[in-house]
Amino acid sequence: MTELLLNIAAISRRTGVAPDTLRKWESRYGVLRPTRTGGGQRRYDEADVQRVEWLRDRIAEGWRISEAARMLDAEASALDDPAELREALIAAIRDTEMVAVSTTLDQTFAVLPLEQALADVIRPALEWTGEAWHRGELSIAQEHAISAKVRAHLTKLVADGRADVHGVAVLACGPGEFHDLGLLMLAVALRADGWRVEYLGADTPVDTAITFAERIGATMLCFSAARKESVKALRASLGTPPSKSTVPIVIGGAGSSPELAQELGATYVNGNLSAAVSRLRRLARA
Numbered sequence: 358m359t360e361l362l363l364n365i366a367a368i369s370r371r372t373g374v375a376p377d378t379l380r381k382w383e384s385r386y387g388v389l390r391p392t393r394t395g396g397g398q399r400r401y402d403e404a405d406v407q408r409v410e411w412l413r414d415r416i417a418e419g420w421r422i423s424e425a426a427r428m429l430d431a432e433a434s435a436l437d438d439p440a441e442l443r444e445a446l447i448a449a450i451r452d453t454e455m456v457a458v459s460t461t462l463d464q465t466f467a468v469l470p471l472e473q474a475l476a477d478v479i480r481p482a483l484e485w486t487g488e489a490w491h492r493g494e495l496s497i498a499q500e501h502a503i504s505a506k507v508r509a510h511l512t513k514l515v516a517d518g519r520a521d522v523h524g525v526a527v528l529a530c531g532p533g534e535f536h537d538l539g540l541l542m543l544a545v546a547l548r549a550d551g552w553r554v555e556y557l558g559a560d561t562p563v564d565t566a567i568t569f570a571e572r573i574g575a576t577m578l579c580f581s582a583a584r585k586e587s588v589k590a591l592r593a594s595l596g597t598p599p600s601k602s603t604v605p606i607v608i609g610g611a612g613s614s615p616e617l618a619q620e621l622g623a624t625y626v627n628g629n630l631s632a633a634v635s636r637l638r639r640l641a642r643a
């Protein structure tokens with residue numbers, strides 16, 4: 358069966374969307390995919406009609422065209438390639454398309470194995486966001502909104518109800534440390550590996566974290582430090598006088614080092630997520 362193809366006037370009549378608008382949607386957002394006649398005229402098919410009707414209805418509901426076009430794309434192409442998902446997420450973050458940020462995050466966790474989602478999509482997108490913020494290309498409000506969305510997605514995964522097989526890990530950012538999302542990713546990976554995780558989050562006083570970990574009989578207490586200042590703060594509160602924690606302490610994060618851990622009587626663990634999780638599992642057994 359040969360499908361009846363429409364020219365731009367016909368698709369405009371069918372959908373009630375003006376030809377100029379259709380041309381703009383096509384050239385700016387690539388939402389129409391016409392074939393060409395021998396003479397170079399555009400011809401549209403039923404799929405194009407449906408895409409236009411879908412977009413028209415979203416706009417009537419109050420969506421911006423750029424947001425709706427991105428949603429349409431996400432639905433239609435059902436991205437499952439990590440590089441494409443990463444690019445889609447970064448593009449949505451750059452354009453402050455918050456609905457697309459959410460749908461791409463949903464899609465990422467829906468189609469990729471957790472480890473790959475975290476390592477190949479979430480981590481680079483966070484780094485991109487932080488660096489754009491540091492360069493002044495994203496405002497504090499934009500960064501907060503994006504971090505909050507990522508945090509909400511990761512927090513759901515930490516809360517999942519699987520059994521505790523390997524132990525109980527308490528995870529905290531050291532004093533003055535607000536880079537919490539890397540540690541939250543570790544929390545998700547440990548939870549998926551079968552740990553119970555108590556995630557204390559940003560800027561946690563060391564003594565309160567130790568008391569908490571001892572009280573719940575934790576297997577280990579992990580501190581994250583990304584900044585030089587929070588390394589200093591950890592040193593000040595764990596090092597002098599030396600901590601009497603009965604729960605073994607692990608230190609990680611981009612600012613920490615084996616030397617720091619040794620100085621503080623702690624164990625240094627870092628590296629990619631899966632290596633860190635295996636190492637923590639071995640430590641718990643030892």
Ligand code: B12
Pocket residue numbers: 480483484485486487488490491500504533534535536537538539540542543579580581582583584585586607608609610611612626627628629630633
């Ligand atoms: C994203 C980001 C931010 C975000 C933080 C969002 C959030 N809530 O987490 C925002 C924009 C808020 C931010 C703010 C600041 N930032 Co910033 N930020 C970054 C950036 C770009 C990426 C960090 C990140 O999220 N990486 C991705 C995660 C997944 O990686 P990760 O944190 O290393 O964690 C992984 C591992 O290390 C490991 N891990 C982490 N913790 C632990 C703990 C244990 C026990 C174990 C086993 C493993 C582990 O697991 C994770 C997954 O693999 C880095 C630069 C960079 N490219 O790395 C700068 C960076 C960390 N920021 C920096 C600075 C200075 C700041 C600010 C102080 C800037 C300012 N002038 O105001 C502020 C304030 C923050 C504060 N008070 O703590 C500096 C730190 C420099 C230093 N060494 O002191 C960096 C290095 C940028 C730079 N080059 O100057 N930042």
